[in-house]
Structures are given as C-alpha cells and as structure tokens.
Amino acid sequence: MTLALGCIADDYTGASDLANTLTKAGLRTVQTIGVPADDLALPEVDAVVVSLKSRSIPADEAVARSREAAAWLNARGAGHLLFKVCSTFDSTDAGNIGPVTDALRADAGDAIALVTPAFPETARTVYLGHLFVGAVPLAESPLKDHPLNPMRDSNLVRVLARQSRAEVGLIDLATVAQGADAVSARLDALATDGKGAAIADAVLDRDLAVLGAAALTRRISTGASGLGLGLARALVAAGRVAPAAAESDLGPAIGGPAACLAGSCSQATLGQIARAEAVMPVRRLDPARLLAGEDEAGAALAWAKERIGDGPVLIASSAGPEEVAAVQARHGRDAAGHAIEAAMARIAEGLVALGVRRLVVAGGETSGAVVDRLRLPAFRVGPEIAAGVPVLRTTDRDMWLALKSGNFGGPDFFADALALMP
C-alpha cells in the first residue's frame, strides 16, 4: 500500500470528520484507532487517518504518539502528512498543536509548516490570523467556556507562538488570493526569516485548494478538515489520486438496540440533547454523585436495560458552563473530565453487552474513551449525517457508530444519525 496522504488526528471525532471530508473529495479512506497493529488487514486506500487521543494529554506524550503514527504512515509511503487538529484550535499554552507540529516538522526535515484550522463548510474562517467561529471571533464564541481548553485569544499567530519552540508567521489572505506559488514563496520567505510555522488565512473553499497545493510542496502540514479538503483536491488535480465515488454500501443492515451517549458540553450538543427528549428517553448523569464515588454508571445501565428493547435511549453527562465550572472547582478540571469519561466508557461497554450495535457518541474525548473501551480497531466511512460527521462501520465486527464533534450537527442530530444506521 502506498498512501497519497497520511493523517494523524488528535482526537477520534476529529478523525472521522477528516475521513468524511477526504472520502467526499474522492480519496478512498480508512480511519484507524491508534497506530494500527502490523497485522491489521486494511483495504487498498489513498489515505489513512490514524486517530489518537492526544489533544488533552501532556505535550511530551502527544509528541511521542504522533511520531509513532508518523513512522507507521511513512513506512507505508505516505506522500504527505497532515496533523489534523480542531477547527476551533482546541489547545492550551502547554500544547499540543505547537509541540507536535514542531516535532513532526523537524522529523520530516521541513523548514516551516503551514497551519490553518479554517473549515468554511462549518463556518470556521481565518482572516489576518484571527479565527472566526460563525460570525464571532473565537474568544467570543462558546469555545471560551470549553471544559478542557477554554479559548480566550482569537489571534492564532499569538496562540501558536505561545505553545511552539518555533517562531510563527502569517500568510495573509492577499497572498492566498495570488495562488499556490505565492503561498509557497511566502513560506520560503518566512522560513528564511527564522519562522518555523505560519498561520494561513482562508475564508472560502477556493482558498483551501490554494493552501492544499502549497502544503503539498512540503512533507507535513497542520490543520482541520478544511486543509484536508484542500490537500485532497490538490492530490486529485495533480493526478496523484484517481477520484473514487464515496462508498454507499457498507454492508447489510445490523438492526437491534440503539443508544446515544453525550459527554460534550458544547452549546450545540446541549441543544441536541434537549431536542432528543421529544423522541427518546434521556437519562442525565449526576456528575456530583459520580465524582463522590456513587455508581452512576451502574444506575444508568439499569435504567437503559429497562428501556432499550422499546427503542433508542440517550445517556448524557453534559451540562452548561456554570454547572461545569462548579464541578471543576470542586474536583479539578482533569480529574472531573477523566472520571466522567471513564463512566461513559463503562456505560458504553454495558450497552454493547445489552446488545447495542448502533451507537452515537457526542464529544471527542468522550468518543475516545468509549472507542478505546470497546477496542474497535478501524472504521470504514459511510454516508454523511451532518457536515463533519459520517456514519462509521467497524472493520472487525457488525457495528454502526457515529462520533460527533461537540459543536457539529443539526438540532435533531441524534435522530438523524440513527436514521442512517439500519
């Protein structure tokens, strides 16, 4: 297998978002969970997206895991490596976007890395280095209250510089408008000036195609699915990939019980849970009881067992910013997050033991905990439920999944997802 594109994603929902984008752009793509075992049978593909759970772990561990993924992809001949980060640049001053980009760039022997989280399809745009989420700057968006990485600075040149060893420059929209050669020349000029990374502006899909073509002149780049789209288009345009139709048939219906789990506290997910209450039973975990050591997971499973035969159920830990702040003040941010993720993973395992084969999970860290606990090695990518969220089918057993990034999906996302999982 010789890969046109190797991708390393810093969380599992982000990985399926990217796999969805690449598939839609004509690249035959597989999403693996972690660095695959050497004996994992994979179909012939153009791109592999290795999903890591490295967004919110210590930077040195994120670097080590990303390097391991890069080595696996390079050993399969990957022509270019994309480090997939969140379109809202989720990170802290400790990392991990800067440290991982620095390390992958150094290993690849590149002087500078192009970096952009722009993804216009989901209203993430970058102008003069400032990230906008919809109509507002990042620091005024709901991301300012993210439970793990509150984003309080919209200027990504500053954000990335604080977490990088390298100095960071800007490729502005005026340069992008001049085309891929101009962007590539600007990258060279910034590198000569001592910069090791450059935030690139993009507001429209056509900007992504320019950035993708420029990024392909180097070994690595860092970005969200928008840059993935640009790279895919550039690979097709250069004749390095023959575009394939997206797989519409991932196999026979599976049927049986279905369930949804939500650990994301994003505004979008909170609204989707409220809407789901009209069409399925919803159980809300009590984080205070859970963190006090009560068996909230066991109680939720007993609740689910009584209802699962009648139709889908939803179990959520999600809460609004005040409640999250109160839990974190009492137990610490990471301890609270990990304990809730562990409970969600246990619930997922219990649901599968009850026969659930159609599972929707909201939240990247939550999805990571769930998928790890279920030991799912890899997914094929099916139809798109909403921008950035495909239906996934496990390669080693009959199971449908959807791993939803916290902010993605329409108001009826949970019902929409289950409708595409026969």
Ligand SMILES: Nc1ncnc2c1ncn2[C@@H]1O[C@H](COP(=O)(O)OP(=O)(O)OP(=O)(O)O)[C@@H](O)[C@H]1O
């Ligand atoms: N009620 C709660 N109080 C405090 N923390 C919570 C609560 N519910 C969930 N969490 C934690 O908040 C974090 C949410 O992160 P997660 O990545 O799952 O969602 P997200 O950030 O919205 O999604 P994405 O990364 O896909 O954008 C997890 O660590 C989860 O355990």
Ligand SMILES: O=C(O)[C@@H](O)C(=O)CO
């Ligand atoms: O890029 C995004 O917004 C998503 O794929 C994601 O990574 C959210 O966790």
